[in-house]
Amino acid sequence: MAPAPRRNPDGSVTVPTLDAGDVRLSCPPWCVFQHGYVDPPAKTDIVHRGEPVWALADVPEHGPVSMVEVGLVQWPYSDRADVYLEITTDDGQLECGPAGSRAVAAALQQHAGHILAMVGQLEEIRGAGR
Numbered sequence: 001m002a003p004a005p006r007r008n009p010d011g012s013v014t015v016p017t018l019d020a021g022d023v024r025l026s027c028p029p030w031c032v033f034q035h036g037y038v039d040p041p042a043k044t045d046i047v048h049r050g051e052p053v054w055a056l057a058d059v060p061e062h063g064p065v066s067m068v069e070v071g072l073v074q075w076p077y078s079d080r081a082d083v084y085l086e087i088t089t090d091d092g093q094l095e096c097g098p099a100g101s102r103a104v105a106a107a108l109q110q111h112a113g114h115i116l117a118m119v120g121q122l123e124e125i126r127g128a129g130r
């Protein structure tokens with residue numbers, strides 16, 4: 001378990017790093033990460049994370065299942081310091097900007113239509129007793 005972070009009176013956090021000593025940072029309002037690290041991170045590995053959100057389905061055969069985790073993420077001291085959406089896919093965790101995030105959302109909408117079309121096929125197959 002990660003230790004509690006060092007909070008400063010102004011609300012900022014001091015993170016001891018491997019390569020840059022103590023780094024004092026303030027979190028953006030959306031960051032819910034506590035910044036307590038088991039091992040000191042490299043400065044560029046300091047990350048702000050938003051609350052993760054999943055698509056949830058309560059499936060009769062399996063109970064509640066979660067899919068496609070998404071949340072805001074930012075490595076403020078790295079060479080990609082912009083804020084991204086981190087989207088968990090079968091290919092791993094993808095950091096996407098607005099265009100990439102819209103592409104993922106469009107693919108998921110299209111896939112939902114495909115699943116619904118296949119439900120129709122499933123009902124036909126079951127109805128025919130095959």
Ligand SMILES: [Zn+2]
Nearest residue numbers: 027031048049
């Ligand atoms: Zn943060």
